[in-house]
Amino acid sequence: MHSTLPRNTLLAAALSLPLLSAQAEAQPENGTLSLKYLDYQDSQPGARRVRVTAPELSLMTPVGSAWSLSASHIVDSITGASPAYHTEALVPLHDQRRATDLSVTHYSELSTATIGASYSAESDYVSRGLNLAATLSTEDKNTSWNLGVNLLHDSINPGNQVVIDEHKNVVDLSLGLTQVLSSRDLAQVLLGYSHGKGYFTDPYKIFDQRPRTRNHSTLLLRWNHHIEASGGTSRLAYRYYQDSFAIRAHTLTAEYVQPLPQGWSLTPQLRLYSQSAASFYVEHDLNSDPFPTNPPDGASFYTEEQRLAAYGARTMGITLSKRWGAWSADLRAQHYEQRNQWRWGGSGSRNLAPFRARIVQLALTRQF
Amino acid sequence: MEVFRIPFSAMASQCEVVLAAPDLASARALAGAASAEVLRIEHKYSRYRADSMVSRINAAAGAAAVVCDEETLALLQYADELYRSSDGLFDLSSGVLRRVWDFRLGRLPDPAALAECLNAIGWSRVQREADRIALPQAGMQLDFGGFGKEYAADRAADILRQQGLQHGYVNLAGDIRVLGPHPAGRPWQIGIQDPRQRDRLVASIPVTHGALTTSGDYERYFERDGQRYCHILDPRDGQPVRYWRSVTVLAPLAIVAGGVSTIAMLKQQAGLDYLEASGYSYLAIDQQGQIQHKICHA
Numbered sequence: 040m041h042s043t044l045p046r047n048t049l050l051a052a053a054l055s056l057p058l059l060s061a062q063a064e065a066q067p068e069n070g071t072l073s074l075k076y077l078d079y080q081d082s083q084p085g086a087r088r089v090r091v092t093a094p095e096l097s098l099m100t101p102v103g104s105a106w107s108l109s110a111s112h113i114v115d116s117i118t119g120a121s122p123a124y125h126t127e128a129l130v131p132l133h134d135q136r137r138a139t140d141l142s143v144t145h146y147s148e149l150s151t152a153t154i155g156a157s158y159s160a161e162s163d164y165v166s167r168g169l170n171l172a173a174t175l176s177t178e179d180k181n182t183s184w185n186l187g188v189n190l191l192h193d194s195i196n197p198g199n200q201v202v203i204d205e206h207k208n209v210v211d212l213s214l215g216l217t218q219v220l221s222s223r224d225l226a227q228v229l230l231g232y233s234h235g236k237g238y239f240t241d242p243y244k245i246f247d248q249r250p251r252t253r254n255h256s257t258l259l260l261r262w263n264h265h266i267e268a269s270g271g272t273s274r275l276a277y278r279y280y281q282d283s284f285a286i287r288a289h290t291l292t293a294e295y296v297q298p299l300p301q302g303w304s305l306t307p308q309l310r311l312y313s314q315s316a317a318s319f320y321v322e323h324d325l326n327s328d329p330f331p332t333n334p335p336d337g338a339s340f341y342t343e344e345q346r347l348a349a350y351g352a353r354t355m356g357i358t359l360s361k362r363w364g365a366w367s368a369d370l371r372a373q374h375y376e377q378r379n380q381w382r383w384g385g386s387g388s389r390n391l392a393p394f395r396a397r398i399v400q401l402a403l404t405r406q407f
Numbered sequence: 408m409e410v411f412r413i414p415f416s417a418m419a420s421q422c423e424v425v426l427a428a429p430d431l432a433s434a435r436a437l438a439g440a441a442s443a444e445v446l447r448i449e450h451k452y453s454r455y456r457a458d459s460m461v462s463r464i465n466a467a468a469g470a471a472a473v474v475c476d477e478e479t480l481a482l483l484q485y486a487d488e489l490y491r492s493s494d495g496l497f498d499l500s501s502g503v504l505r506r507v508w509d510f511r512l513g514r515l516p517d518p519a520a521l522a523e524c525l526n527a528i529g530w531s532r533v534q535r536e537a538d539r540i541a542l543p544q545a546g547m548q549l550d551f552g553g554f555g556k557e558y559a560a561d562r563a564a565d566i567l568r569q570q571g572l573q574h575g576y577v578n579l580a581g582d583i584r585v586l587g588p589h590p591a592g593r594p595w596q597i598g599i600q601d602p603r604q605r606d607r608l609v610a611s612i613p614v615t616h617g618a619l620t621t622s623g624d625y626e627r628y629f630e631r632d633g634q635r636y637c638h639i640l641d642p643r644d645g646q647p648v649r650y651w652r653s654v655t656v657l658a659p660l661a662i663v664a665g666g667v668s669t670i671a672m673l674k675q676q677a678g679l680d681y682l683e684a685s686g687y688s689y690l691a692i693d694q695q696g697q698i699q700h701k702i703c704h705a
Contacts, residue, residue, distance in 0.1 A: 049663045052488035056481045056558065056662065181408060221433045223570065265570065267440065 070100035073404035081375075081396035083126055089119040107144045109155075113137070124245045124331040124343040125323040126392035132243075136161040142170070150175045163242075166193045181219040188212055197242035207237030223265040231257040245331050246321065247342050255282035271297040280314075284347065288314035289383065302362040308373070310354035313383040317347040323390035348388035351381025356398075365406040373398040408574070408590045413438035417445045418556055418579065426567065426575030427590040437570055441563040441577060448559040451478075452551040454502070461551055469545030474538055482551065482558065483540060489554070489666050490530045496673040497666065498530045500542070501642035502550020508645075510638055513629030521645050528642050557620055557665035560584040564661075576614075581621055584661045588615040600625075602652035602692055609698065610690060618661035622668040623653030639672050650675035650693060657688040 079091040097111035115136040120129035142155025150173065157168035168191045176183040189211040196203060215229040232254070239249040258279045265272050273295050280288040294308045319340035324332040334341035356373035377394040379387030408427040411434035415422050424441050428434035453459045457466075464473045475483065489497040507516035507524050516524075527546045534541040542549070551558075556579050563577045564584040576585040576595055588594055594613035601607040602625045612619060624637035624647070636647045654671040658664035667685050671678035679699060682689045690700040 048488055048492050049666050050659060052485050053660050053663050053666075056485060056561070057478055219571070221429050223433075225571075267436070267570075270569075 070098070070407050071404055072096075072098050072407065073402055075400060075402040077398065077400045079396060079398050081394065083392040083394055086129055087119060088129065089117060089121060089132070092116050105146050107146070109140070109142045109144070111140045121243070122345065123243070125390070126345055126394070127328075127331070128245075130243065134161050134163075136164075149177070163197045164193065164195055166191060168192075183217045185215045185217070186213070193237070195238050195242070199242060201242040202238065202240075205238035207235060207239065209233060209235040223267070225261075225263045227259070227261040229257075229259040229261075231255075231259070241342075241344060244342070244344060246334050247344065248334075248340050249317075249319070249342060250284070250340055253283055255280060269297065271295055285318035286314055286316070286347065288312065304360045306358040306360070308354070308356040308358070310352075310356075312352040312354070313381070314349065314351075315382070315385065316349035316388055317342060320344075320347050320349075320388065322388055325390055345391055345394065348379065348391060349382050349385065350377050350379045350387045350391070351383060352377040353381065367404045369400075369402045369404075371398070371400045371402075409434075410574075410590065411435075411438075413442075415442040415445075417442060418449050418559070420580035422577075422579045424563070424567070424575065424577055425595070426572055426586075437567060437572060440566050440570065444563045444566045445559045445579065448555060448562060452482075452555050454548075454550060454552070461549055464540055464542065465548045468542035468547045472534070472536075472539040472541035475540055480538060482554075483535060485662065486554070487530070487535075489670070492666075493670040493673060495530070496642065497553065497670050498528060498642040499549050499551070499553065500530050500533060500547055501528050501640060502552060503527045503546070503548045504640045504642075504645050505550070508636070508638070508640065508647075510627045510629055510636075513631060513636075515631065515636070516645070525642075525645050528645075553669060554662055554665055556580065556582050557618070557661040560618065560661040582618070582661050582665060583614070583620070584618040585614045585616055599655050599690060600653075603696070609692065610700075612655075612657065612690070614657065617657060617659045618664045619655065619657050620661055620664040620668050621653055621655040622665070622672045624648070624651070624672075625653065639669065641673060648672050648675055651678060652692045652694060652696070654678065654682070654692075655690045656682070656685070663687075 075095040077091070077093040077095070081088045093113055093115045095111060095113035097109070099107060099109045101107050117132065117134045117136065120131045122128055123130050136159055138157065138159030140155060140157045142153055144151055144153040153170075153172040155170045157166070157170070159166045168189060170187065170189040172185065172187040174183055174185040191209040193207040195205040195207065211231065211233045213229060213231045215227060217225065217227045219225055235253045237251060239251065239253050241247045259276065261274070261276045263272055263274050273293070276292040278290040280286070290310065290312045292308070292310045294306055296304055296306045298304045319338065319342055321332055321334050321341050321343050323343070327333065331343065352375060354373055354375045356371060358369055358371040360367065360369045375396040375398065379389065379391050381387065408429060410425065410427050411431060413424045413426070413434060415424070415438070422442070422445065424438040426434055426437055428437060450456060451459055452461050454461055456462060460475065460479050467473050486499040490499070503524055507520045527544060527548070532543050534543060560577050560579045560582050561584055564586050567575065567577070568586055573587040574590045575587070576583055581600070583597055585595060594615040596611045597614050597619050598608040599610045599612060599621060601609045602623045622639065624635060624639065627638035629636055639648045640646065641648060651672050654668040656664040656668040656671070658667060664687070667682070667687060671682050671689070671691065674681050679691065682691060683701070686703060688701060688703045690698060692698050
């Protein structure tokens with residue numbers, strides 16, 4: 040038998056009792072290191088289109104008692120083929136994008152301030168960004184505001200030299216309010232506005248000429264609800280988007296996180312999406328096949344990009360997570376399907392092939 | 408957010424949950440989840456229920472090993488740590504002394520019966536292997552009463568925390584676990600009872616986080632020929648401790664605070680050095696009513 044300091048031994052012994060929050064309390068602020076791997080493949084009937092594989096390394100570490108540093112690096116390898124117009128004439132593509140983000144956050148009792156920078160480069164596209172963000176909470180921590188500014192400066196030099204040294208500058212502003220409604224409910228309202236000027240055209244499409252200004256506004260509503268009976272949490276979100284191309288989009292997302300014994304949890308997800316077409320979108324005219332549909336005579340702006348058409352989409356996903364000690368792993372699988380007739384409250388764009396994507400992501404995180 | 412005080416009865420005593428909630432209905436729902444957890448632990452570890460974990464272990468004494476679930480194994484492991492860090496004074500098997508000490512009738516034990524009882528005490532003889540526990544001798548008993556209430560306070564607080572509660576505390580008959588400060592940011596003022604005058608406080612301690620527990624000679628006792636016999640019994644001779652009237656400890660968890668305060672009571676005069684070495688804040692009142700205290704800033 041031995042007599043030791045009870046502070047160390049008793050508390051250490053007590054931490055192996057099933058007292059979750061006590062464990063969290065006793066831990067100092069941790070850093071995290073995480074490695075993610077994404078595999079994305081999209082397709083249309085009879086043809087695979089783009090495949091992206093993307094390993095990503097990210098790190099967050101506390102610095103002193105009031106600061107933290109975050110950094111991440113991702114390498115996207117893009118291969119496959121993309122349509123030259125509508126969903127026709129698949130043209131092979133091959134590229135690699137490397138992106139790095141760095142940010143520093145300062146914490147005070149009721150507020151945080153973040154400054155960050157980003158850089159990403161592909162063979163034909165370089166993007167540089169600067170962002171500032173702040174949060175402010177009330178004393179009871181039940182209400183918090185957040186504010187963000189993001190500046191992007193992009194340089195575009197397409198391999199086909201359709202344009203040389205084009206630029207795009209974007210300013211994004213965001214303002215949000217998060218409110219704890221009860222011990223089981225949390226709600227959030229986020230407003231976003233973005234002003235962009237410069238080259239928005241896709242240089243690899245046959246008929247594509249877009250305005251040199253694109254502004255958009257977003258409204259996001261979120262509601263998280265804890266369900267006592269099952270111990271799970273539902274997350275519901277609605278997002279409204281409108282832009283100066285005349286696209287109006289609605290997104291509804293429903294997720295349910297079910298914790299399971301031994302550190303497992305399962306999260307099914309369903310997302311429904313619908314958008315109207317850009318005002319200068321040119322519908323696919325089957326009479327002009329096998330040639331691309333000509334834009335209307337005298338039109339100054341036109342596009343045959345599938346993403347600017349009118350369509351609806353559904354995403355079904357599931358995430359399986361496991362936590363053990365300082366480690367956690369998440370495996371996420373998603374199936375995305377886009378069809379023109381799935382647009383809500385209106386007819387979708389005509390004569391486009393349905394579009395599908397499958398996304399698998401594995402993430403491994405360690406706290407230290 | 409408003410502060411609600413929701414009382415409930417459990418473990419044969421008056422308990423309460425004090426918490427900040429938007430309305431009475433949500434305060435009641437939260438307190439209900441917390442009190443349900445306290446009752447679950449009471450049922451699982453009660454000596455008075457034949458189907459409890461403890462009754463099953465005790466019934467198999469001298470006969471068989473009993474398979475335990477993870478929660479029970481973790482508590483037994485913690486009991487082992489209490490035994491070792493108290494040099495054997497905190498002994499889960501010493502509850503058997505209740506057979507010879509009757510605090511309601513105020514009777515001194517018969518020396519022969521007491522000697523027989525002492526033979527049935529000995530945590531070091533309890534066999535624990537993998538997920539099984541066996542009491543080696545018929546008549547041996549385990550009693551989780553020494554830390555069950557504190558564990559329940561921690562678990563109830565944990566249930567509340569899982570529901571997102573940040574402001575409030577759980578009070579199980581004076582064993583208090585605080586989740587977070589008053590919604591206005593100020594600490595809760597927790598009163599420490601005078602061990603000799605039921606309605607008087609000797610001190611009031613501000614607490615924002617952690618747990619405050621008190622072990623005292625005034626909870627169950629009887630007096631005979633001017634001598635107080637309290638329910639905290641030394642497992643070596645089966646006699647009540649006499650040095651401290653009460654010991655209060657502030658620690659991160661109720662189960663730790665409770666362990667330290669009870670061990671200090673059991674160590675009697677040496678309890679003061681033990682409290683000093685613990686590094687936790689304490690307030691101890693000796694038999695002359697002298698207060699010894701130390702505030703540690705963790």
